[in-house]
Amino acid sequence: MLPIRELHYDSDFWGADTESLNPKRFVNSNLSKSHSYRPWGGGHTLCPGRHLARRSANIFVAILLCKYNVTVESSRFPKSDGARPSPGVVTVGQGEDLKLRLMPRKSPE
Known part of the structure; x- marks a missing residue:
């Protein structure tokens, strides 16, 4: 290290x-x-932490999808902001947010 x-x-x-x-x-x-x-x-x-970071993000998404019903509220996919430099993560343009609705899943009875 x-x-x-x-x-x-x-x-x-x-x-x-x-x-x-x-x-x-x-x-x-x-x-x-x-x-x-x-x-x-x-x-x-x-x-050295790239594998841990990727797995952590995948686990977060998996848990999110298991616990919530996810629907997309936006009518279009957000555009990236190509004007700003990025260290590897694509930045989203101003006002181009992707809106989601999360509703808790009902537990099986």
């Missing part, structure tokens, strides 16, 4: 403002050679 938080908040490399978003720090040409920069991507930097 890597000490990711300590690497990403290393003030010796990133500067004193590690808690704030500073896009200019990524312009540094030495970034790809630094041990302080460990993005999740491919090879030896794949996210």
